[in-house]
Amino acid sequence: MSSARLAQFLAEKNCPDLPLPLQALWYAKQGDWERAHVLIQDEADADSAWVHAYLHRQEGDLNNAHYWYRRSGRSPARVDLDREWEEITKSLLTKVANNGLLNQE
Numbered sequence: 001m002s003s004a005r006l007a008q009f010l011a012e013k014n015c016p017d018l019p020l021p022l023q024a025l026w027y028a029k030q031g032d033w034e035r036a037h038v039l040i041q042d043e044a045d046a047d048s049a050w051v052h053a054y055l056h057r058q059e060g061d062l063n064n065a066h067y068w069y070r071r072s073g074r075s076p077a078r079v080d081l082d083r084e085w086e087e088i089t090k091s092l093l094t095k096v097a098n099n100g101l102l103n104q105e
Contacts, residue, residue: 009093018096021051025089028055046072047092053077054084 009016015026020039027036033055040052053068058081069076077084 009089019047019092021045021047022089022092022096024048024051024055025085025092028058029085033059047095050074050088051092054081054088057081057084 009022009026010029012026015023018026020043024036024040027033027039028051037052037055040048040055043049043052049068049072053065053072053074054077056062056065056068057077059065066076077087079087
């Protein structure tokens with residue numbers, strides 16, 4: 001995933017029309033934790049669980065975060081929140097691009 005595409009994602013003025021995990025990450029970066037959590041809380045796939053884990057880690061609820069990391073099949077993050085957000089976002093944007101749902105520049 002290019003840095004330019006990540007910057008474009010960050011610069012969007014409105015939430016991009018992307019899968020819910022990416023929408024939740026966008027709202028989280030905008031400082032709207034509640035909206036991000038509402039979007040992701042009822043989703044059952046591994047990507048959503050990964051984002052859900054990140055959100056609870058951001059909230060400071062580490063026990064809940066660990067539960068969601070297990071659901072995602074991933075180990076708990078050991079990097080700062082900004083770095084984790086970037087890693088998740090790049091991974092999910094790449095996945096979407098590889099599925100032909102994103103115009104990569």
